[in-house]
Amino acid sequence: MKNLSLHALGWLLGLCLAVLGLLLLLTDPLLLQTLRHQGFDQYQRWQPRAYEPAPVRIVDIDEASLERLGQWPWPRTRIAEMVQRLSDAGAAAIGFDVVFAEPDRTSPRALAALWPLDDATRARLLDLPDHDERLAETLQGRDVVLGFAVRRDQAPEPEQRMPAAPYRYVWVGPPAPEVLHGFTTAVPSLERLDTAAAGNGALTFMPDGDGVVRRVPLVLRLGEQPVPTLVTETLRVGQGARNHLLKTAESGAPALQAVRVGDVSIPTTDRGEMWVHYSLPVAQRYLPAWRVLAGDFDPAAVEGHLMLVGSSAQGLMDLRFNPLGRIMPGVEAHAQALEQALTGHFLVRPHWALPLEAMLVVVGAIVLAWVAVRAAALLAAGVAALLMAGVLWLGWWSFSREGLLLDTFTPALVWLLTFIVSSLAHHFWSERQQRFIKSAFARYVSPNRVDYLVNHPEALELGGKRQTCSFVFTDLAGFTSLMEKIDPGEALTLLNRYLEEMISIAFRHQGTLDRIVGDAVAIMFSAPVPQPDHPQRALRCALEMHAFATRYAQDLQAKGIAFGHTRLGVHAGEVIVGNFGGSVIFDYRALGDPVNTAARLESVNKHLGTRICVSEAIWAACDGEGVMARPIGRLVLKGKTEALKVYEPLTAETPAGYAPLAAYQAAYEAMAQGRAEAVAHFAQLAARFPDDPLVRLHHRRLQDGEPAALSARADLIVLDDK
Template structure:
């Protein structure tokens, strides 16, 4: 089919070493025919061959020439470079791809010109087939940057399994097809089995047979197409422009934009470098990215130093008056140090101790302060752990917002979970306080979700970070409504729509209208997490109540009263069932209009 070239593997090292000669035809041919002394310029650091691993003598006799296939991986294991020439004692031996190319174009190996650290020039001699010199860039080691021309995995190279090659060669009827398949081609025969050591990672692909290295080198020589390096001036310009962009994005002192710009610049540099690689241009994307990153780090440190004084002032001025999260938000966004606010959907939690006035009358002041401080501390811990913000303490009451100043996605769930956890923690505290002789403490919680105005409210001299709006008022009304229903946690229908109700034990308790509002609101009771066990009697009670209330809303009052009565038999002191039975008894179903919604007007604040 054509001329055969014998590849040989060598153990290479960077320091001079006497080559280990062995008996055999290959070593005879290596000494007599293959090793040459090309013209050299400059001082190089060629790799030295220590010993060789070659094929049987029969292969050597059949070959017209030879070349080395010794891979030199970069430190990260990627195949970027390949030594086109190696040194064997005082002479040089070419890579198999270079040997093939030289013979193909009738250029003797000793006629090439090696300019260490610059290039190898293959001259277009009068007797050669070259129209122009082929210039191959190399470093001081004789390495060329491998010009990969395509992806192995996309099948861009023609391939045939060796067993098929042998079978077709032995069958005359396939010989013409075989000649057509290979005619005018350079053929590399290699083991590409998965799991062999003859696989590696190139600059553009992983797990590639190493034969692609030699095919890429030969392709580069045939097309006189190798990677060229970028000049220093364009690189400096790119770094300068990147620095200017970072400065401009840092001026507003918005960290997100600054960080995003740095990440985007580095990503674009790496992407540009990859595309340059495909276009046979060596753009030092890693080095440029490092320079940009160092500029970013330098600017970030400078910004921190410059703003340290302002941050310290803000923290010292406001840490005693507003929640820590608000302080941090003000530090990151000092422009918020002005009156005004923004409209945002939040979940409001309002909690209060039941009967605190009577409790305070029974305790001496020091014990009362100690108990109240411990209570508020423990409740606050839970709210903050659930990413809530303590708006203010109003005596024994707690007003908290979820979703401000830092927005959280599931603010309604966070508020409901906080309410349940505070109830559990309060039971533990009561056990401790009982030993001290303190009275039993019970608290009630109202939760509502809606759009409020959140921000700095007050005068220009004194202001407070707080929320205002009807949703805040409704949360307070729901807290107060607990005492009429003998419940602990009530949430509005607006909060119920936002929570994942599969996480909690909830029930539709009633429909109420608060003072000053015409629109009725559905109110739900939360009794715990789904993981909290319920007694069989509790399950029956909730089933009777839910079905009774559903009948009630659909004006099926007889059925409704029947189920509320059954619920009351399970819980004789249940206010909600008794209230609804009383309400049904007072209703005149014939006089109800079509807009009847089953609600009761709640007149207490």
Template sequence: MGLLARHWTRIAVTLLPLLLALLHATGTVPLTALERLDLALYDARLRATMPKTMDQRIVIVDLDEKSLAEVGRWPWSRNRLAELTDELFDRQQVAMLGFDVVFAEPDDSSGLSRLRQLSQGELKDQVGFTDRLNQLAPSLDYDGLFAKALKNRPVVLGYYLTSDRDGRTSGVLPAPVLRREQFQGRPVRLFSWTGYGANIETLAKAAPLAGYFNPVSDLDGVVRAVPLLAEYNDQFYEPLSLAMFRVLAGGPSVEPGLPKEKLAGRSYQGLESVNLRLGQKTLGLPIDARGATLIPYRGYGGPNGGSFRYVSASDVVHKRLQPGELKGKIVLVGTSAPGLQDQRSTPVGESYPGVEAHANLVAGMLDGNLPASPDYAAGYDAVMLLVAGLLLAFLLPLISAPRAIALSAGVLATLIGLNLWLYVGSGLVMPLAASITMTFTAFALNMSYGYFIESRSKRELANLFGTYVPPELVDEMVKDPDSYSMKAANKELTVMFCDMRGFTKMSERMEPVQLQGLLNEVFNRLTDIIRRNRGTIDKYMGDCVMAFWGAPVETAEHAHLATKTALEMANEVRHINEEHRAKGLPEIGVGIGLNTGMMCVGDMGSDIRRSYTVIGDSVNLGSRLEGLSKAYGVDIVVSESTRKLAPDFAWQELDRVRVKGKEQAVAIYWPLAPADRVERTHQDELKAWGAFLKAYRSQDWDQCDVLLLNLQRMNPKKYLYELYSERVASMRLLPFDPAWDGATNFETK
């Protein structure tokens, strides 16, 4: 309490940004700058996490520049649209069709109405004219032809709602999905419009399902959301995307997700969700306080954006697609042509086709992936601000500058990490701008009011460890110098030995200076990889490099980082060899051994020369494993202890071995790749290999031959299978040995 009393002024100064941030979070004093920053942070989260992959379920039939040039300017005659619709359903067999287009006026382009006027006027006495016109009328009624093509098919038409036309209306609205009385007297506030532009009656009757295509523009003019419910004349309607999804889901009814009265009270004006009910099943679609859902953009938009397949509408009309090429697809008809003015400014592009926004929403509904800012977002923001702000206010004045930096960085990382976790894991978009700004401002004010002096221990630590470890780790260590020393200690670490093969032969054919330059280039590139992955370079021994992870800066994922480094180094050697082949230089090989275990780490050596290094049996085993890589025809050999601590990689067990100096056999493995990048064929190969090892250790040589034959068919170039074929052939000559543990003995280092 005495410390707090002495620093009350600094505490009060630090509380100022907290107060301002709370006024903004509660809506008392909204700050436009923070609102814009929150939008920018959301956009950054979206771009960083969007899959950027093609959704094969949805196809966009594009009224593009090519279509306008070949078929004619928009709007097209309805007989053309009838041909397009028939082609999509009859020849292409699509699952459903949605139009991001409104047909608000009748199509008189055939001249039928004028011909009827003539038949009742100046040509009414013309013999046969009226009869012939009646015969031709069905083929000239383009609206009728289009309506016939739409009828009894899974089609959803589009329309728009408006409040800027003095309440004017045109066309026929679809049936509403909700009525005011379904809100049980709650004063629900959603987007409301006073007018609309819908489809003509002929088409609306043929295709009664329709959805509006109104997006929501934020204060910066960017489209990030679409309202899932919109009000017109005390009735509520659905967007195009939701109407299409309901068709795909079997036609569930729409119900309001009302919050419980005990929690929100009857005066609460928001909904928790928009619920879709089909029988006993209910699906809740998340919405924000406005009743809107955020668009889960998959990637950058347009025909070349890579998120959805775009097919030119002229190719459909002219039957250039193979029959059934779009079979089972969800099709949206829209435009990417700039002249038709359906471009939107979005977080992933300033000229984004509006039709693709609907495609993203349909895909998000199908995947159950609709991010939303819940109604309790403001409360979450206030709680985060209070916890973080009070923590900073009462601790920053009491601790040293380096620890103040660490505390502020920790608070910031926690706020950002929790925010990202909620976004990625649960699809919740929570405010972040006020928390980040408050943290930065509180730290800056506190440091400006106090002092910031480099401590002697920080300088000494940098001078001492700068000789042994990468500068990146030194920068991290000096933030808390009291936690590090050069004294020897036993720690669980992961050690790597990497031997460059082929340099002995090169030395016989190359000049010393040329060999030196080649070796230095290879070491530079491999060392960069070790440093990027937080490794400590122990030493260089001729054409071998030794490194370890977990000291002096402790990290729980030292085995993962070492394995990742080994894979990247092996891949880098392949790139080096490609460059050497192009230059006519000799190729090199690499052998890497990894082991995890207890090691003694510290500053060791003589008074003349010392180094920060590791020693122990675990280090020796790592060296032995590097030597085994050549025997098994692989570039990396990893011990069982390392594999257990790095489960997020795909592994192939090589053998159980008993190396020189070790009586106990150890299992050794070869890392193939990160587990999420392993192809199906490799997974099948690993299953077959596991079955082989089981048969091998059971001394079932006949089964081994069968499994090896299958493995060699899967991967005929893998030396490992050739090695075991020779082993099985020699082992077959020996009698069954019940005491054999399946291990291979290696007597050389």
């Protein structure tokens, strides 16, 4: 991303996140399935199916029926009686959400084998009608559908009996049994019941991973053959139809599109399931089993109806979760699916849903990524929120108005991820750009000034404020003449190395670069950020600069390059600090007499013969810094009327020819106090230390009688030149 433009970054992120979104959509991990299902469930909670009276009823083996008629399983004779009463009342079909896989344990024959009876009693029991035979006789010729279970956890045995198939499957389109949910074995009802019934349907649900029954299978695969479920078989028997028609896609991947039974066509998923749009519980859907057996029911509630026999009793463990967040009897899922089939109310996930969702993912990811990296943060967030709200509203509108199940949650999730990633990328890119700009800007402006402006943009206004600051001014002696003696390019290289280190020293002490004029540098302390210890910083900075400049010059002089020495002036005082200029361009600097004084102190070194001059304003604040210094005198700089006491620091770079500090100090104190022995002191020092510039200066002044009288404070030096 080093040289990547913001425009290219937007496109690159958009394409990458679009590809990632497509992979998520196509692989459909469990997390996305859960998100999608929870979204569809919420739609149903917001808008459950409005119950429409449909010819479908549940004969409920409820708790009241068990209390009145005894525990389950009931004798098959009671089941036969129920079938008889429902059939006589005109039921169109009777479907059992029950598997009669084992013989009735209450049959006379079973009891004769179980109880210790005498031969006569056993013979009389064996002469009584068998309950299963009685039920089989009742089923014969009546429109009854029995249930069977299917399993896939074991291989079929050679003698495994398959459920009777009084139906026929017809494929409309290319046969595709492989798309159906497959099972290997079946647990049908007793053979005599199985063959006597008008139909047989599988009772198996295919709940999702969270146990919620959202879809009801209409056709399954047992071995290699399609088999109906209780819903489609009850629908077939109730219409007196013979065939189940399975409509498949004419092109593309094998997929089921619809199941047609008689006059009813039901759209399905690719695997032959029906999405159930659940209604809220209604009492008229249920008819207690005890009322049927007691004959205490309205025949109009049965005539022409598809009657499903199941149980809501908690002890019988046929309870399921539905999308409305409630527990329901398993038979209710079959009943609600039949209600939808008969009323023509369907939930459909159309075949074009996935391409549409893929297009939304790709287009939205690219647009959002581009907006997130190009637009302002608030605008980008607004666009992202608007797009996500719009696509989620599209999903809800499609469900509530058209009964379509569109997965707009995955696009919204991918868009949210795109916005977050792109915003972070934009943030990091902007930070990188800011670091680059800051780094580049710091080459023109002091780093601490750049930091201050970044954190205080309001400081970029014209004007200034009063502030006490310290200043270090430097100048390089003899550089103009050096330019005349050596190649200008070489001279420029030497100067740049010199200035680079001088400025680096200033920055190490958190100084602000005020200006560079040729080979001269001006450094300011305590602006823009106040520094309580600014005099100490200024002194330490000046001493380090002096040390470097001395070594640099000595190294070059040893190579035969006449690089001059550096003069430094250090002073502190109250100035006006701020931005000065106009509306087009302005400069950040300090204005005031202390600035001019610091510059004059740097310049006065050439008259004094010193390398560094520090004003009393600095030196008084640095007491205890561990630096030795000797007074130069009280200077009246050109254009000034008041004297300024100035000091020369003594460092490791001080030349060997300087007088001892104690001896110089004694001579200076005598001169400052107007004592006559000052002349003798400086004469002696001048004889012993002729290379000491200050000794030479004061000796000359005293000899020449520059001070009118010693009593006039001979340490006062009036300068006529800058």
